[in-house]
Amino acid sequence: MSEQFTRREFLQSACITMGALAVSTGGVEQAFAATSTSTPNTSGMPTCDVLIIGSGAAGLRAAVAARKKNPNLSVVVVSKVMPTRSATTMAEGGINGVIDFSEGDSFELHAKDTVKGGDFLVDQDTALKFATYAGAAIHELDYLGMPFSRNAKGEVNKRYAGGASKIRCNFASDKTGHILTHTCLDDALKNGVKFLMDHHMLDLSIEDGHCEGVVLRNIRTGDIAPVRAKSVVLATGGYTRVFWNRTSTPYIATGDGAAAVLRAGLAFKDPEMLQFHPTGVCHGGTLITEAARGEGGILLNNLGERFMKRYVPNKMELAPRDIVARSIETEIREGRAFGHDMEAYVLLDVTHLGKEKIMRDLPQIRHIGMLFENMDLVEKPIAIRPTAHYSMGGIHVTSIDTMATPAPGLFAAGEASCVSIHGANRLGGNSLCDATVTGRIAGINAAEYAAKADFGKGKRLNDLTLKWTSHFKEITSSGKGNDNDMYALREEMGAANWYNMGIFRTESKLLALADKHAEFQARYEAIRIPNANPVFNTAYTEYVELGNLLLASRAALMGATARKESRGSHFREDYLKRDDANFLKHSMVTMDESGKMHLDWKDVVVGQFKIEERKY
Ligand SMILES: Cc1cc2nc3c(=O)[nH]c(=O)nc-3n(C[C@H](O)[C@H](O)[C@H](O)COP(=O)(O)OP(=O)(O)OC[C@H]3O[C@@H](n4cnc5c(N)ncnc54)[C@H](O)[C@@H]3O)c2cc1C
Known part of the structure; x- marks a missing residue:
């Protein structure tokens, strides 16, 4: 009988260790070295040709595209969680x-x-x-x-x-x-992509303007090491965890890519553009898909009214997300919802679709209703309220033709990137295809670049690695401190961002938030983790992620304060109208070495579609 592999064994054989990236020692390592066009690794650092950070749709498609473009290149996907735990899933x-x-x-x-x-x-x-x-x-x-x-x-x-x-x-x-995740994962395995799982990218190194690699931390062992790469694709997903518990996105959505890019002196584009999805479940914030309304679900207030007729009679529940989310919040503010304050909600009713249709086309949302709300939405309407859902802003990419950033060798794709497909509000269904499309383009171009490039000098990468190694010791080795300070700070950050930079924004709320951010940053820097054991020190991982969220929050606040208009999901109660004369522009936030942020603007590319009032 021929030898048969289970899918798990196949996946295990694709999961390599950092050692496999270094000089050949046999097995997987040998196979790796044999397919690599890498020049000799003089610095002794692990290397690979194309390094992809992130195993969602964008990362997986980038990896396959890079392998197909040039099968001689070593292509490695790094991920802090298994592909099946990304937002894509x-x-x-x-x-x-x-x-x-x-x-x-x-x-x-x-x-x-x-x-x-x-x-x-x-x-x-x-x-x-x-x-x-x-x-x-x-x-x-x-x-x-x-x-x-x-x-x-x-x-x-x-x-x-x-x-x-x-x-x-x-x-x-x-x-x-x-x-889609399983389809893309199978394709990646079939095409010889290798995976470094449970590895957390701590930082990105840009030397002489070129990307030369990243610093990784093995979450299991705690080892911190550099990886030199000829090209790097950041496919790290979004940063909606700036609202901490008021989001539908997974815990990985901590803006690690955007924060690394800011630290490296590159631009974070349109950071204030964060999408609020109308229908999050009250407990836990996860999503009842827009498809529930697409299939005929309706929204009801405490008077039993289909209130969307007041706001967008032509589109009703199928208006874009920013408009439906604001309509629900208005019902809540004007007393036509159930519950109060953060607990307030309206109802989503799909009961009229019938059990058969729900079980065929919407079985997962029924399951979510049972899990999170302990109810059956086949039988009664489910309580919902808006939840932060998507990051339209992201790492500035110069063109959809390449998905390249301004730093040669560095590419970005999917929700982590901003090539300006979604502007101020993403349409439902446009993100999976963004990740699939831009991932592929980034992979092809990263492979083309790697085939011609040499490795960087590695000096800055080495310095960054030493810096992060000392940082771990500094944060963990005093034996003092309390993890709870960090968890309390994270909750406070989420609530402060939600109240002041959420669905309705004003100058006074945003200025108050700036003071809060300064206080949060000071408290963050004083936090110490009492556990100095590097092995599975997840508190340290969460500490690094919180630092990234604080950076992303500050960048978003900078854009939100400067953009004195209302556009898409960015709604300013003190500037109710869109102002094309002054703000038909992308905000571009950068950070200098002292940690100070700067704001610049970049014109929107206008083409055949007339700029007009957005009416539905
Ligand atoms: C509940 C929900 C429902 C959705 N429904 C739809 C829908 O129906 N249609 C649609 O088009 N879109 C939908 N979306 C949005 C869509 O799923 C995502 O925007 C898209 O999948 C993002 O893909 P991605 O590959 O860019 O990022 P992700 O899938 O988020 O993957 C990011 C990857 O980066 C890795 N990573 C992050 N930081 C690091 C680091 N520092 N080191 C190592 N690895 C790192 C993570 O481990 C992860 O593998 C939904 C999202 C959610 C949350």
Whole structure:
């Protein structure tokens, strides 16, 4: 009988250790060295050709694209959690991309909806290319064997998503991200991608303007080491955990990529653009997918009214997320909701869809209702309220043609990046295809770059590694301190950001938040972790993540304060109108070596879509 591998064994064989990156010692290591075009590793540092940080859709697609572009390159994916625990896995509703033109849909219409949905802060040339690539991405996923739901004709099934003028959100039940993750992971394994799991990127090194690698910490052993790479792709996801518990995103969404880029002197674009999803469950903040409304679910206040008729009668529950979230918060503020303050909620009713349809097309949300709210939404409406959901802002990328940052050798993709597809508000279904599309482009270009590049000198990388090694000792070795200070600070940061920089923003709230951020930073620096054991010291991991969240919060606040207008998810009660004369621009936040942040602006690229009032 021929030897058979289980999927777990296959995955285990793909998971390497840092030692495998160094000089060949046999086994996996030998295989690795044999496929690497790396020049001899003179500094003794572990090396690889293309290093990808993040194992969500963006990281996985980048890795496969890099391997396919040049099979001679060593391609390694680093991740602080297993691929199956990324935000990608949690995606429910579907993935946009026009593959059916029979009802008049087109790439151009998809781009137009994206530009309008993003309240015209979208770069229009980028949106057009994105929409075209999105269609191809759906065909590619289908070809890879992704088990999409099918219609009666056997075609990939699709549903409405908010802000869309046509039905183009392709889905696999309400587990699209979970199924997509497994499809992409299988493809990565098949294509010889290697994984460094449970490794946390602490920092990124830019020397003489070029990216030369990263500093990693092995979460299991606590070892801190540099990895030199010819090119690096940051696919680290978003930073919505700045709102700590008031978010639908996983605990990994701590903006590590954006923070590393800030420390390296590069730009964090549009950091104030954070999306609030209308329908988070009250307990835990996780999501009831927009697909519940796409399939016909309705929103009700405490008078039993379908209140969306007051706000967007043409689109009702299927208006874009920023508008529906503000409508719910207005109902809450004006006393037409249930409960009070942070506990206030309205109802999402899907009972009229019937058990059969719910069990076929929305089984996961029923499960979520049972798990988090201890109720069955087949039988009664579920309590929901807005929750922070997506980071439109991210690492500044110069063009969707390359997904390159201004630092040669450094690329970014997916939610971590900002190539200006989503502007001030992302449309439902546009993120999975962003991650899939931009991941692929970043991977191809990172491979092309690596094939021609040499390794950097490694001096700064070495200094950074020493700095982080001392940092661990400094934070943990006094035997004093209390982890609880850190956890309390994290909660306070989340609540302060939510109240002052959440759905409704004003100058006075934002200025008050700046004082809070200064206080939080001082408290953060004084925190010590009493456990000096490096092995599985998850408190230290969380400490580093909290530092990154504080940086991301400060950058978001800087953009939110300076942007004296309302646009998409950035809603200023003191500047209710959009102001194109002054703010049809991207905010670009950088940080100098002293830790001071600076703000600059970059014009939005306008093309064929007329800038007009955003009406639905
Ligand atoms: C509940 C929920 C439902 C959603 N539903 C939809 C939907 O229906 N349709 C849609 O289009 N979008 C949806 N989204 C959004 C979408 O899932 C994400 O935006 C998208 O999957 C992001 O993919 P990504 O690869 O960029 O990042 P992620 O999937 O977040 O992956 C980030 C990766 O980076 C790694 N990482 C981060 N920091 C570090 C570090 N310092 N060191 C090492 N590794 C690191 C993590 O381990 C992780 O593997 C949903 C999101 C959520 C949370």
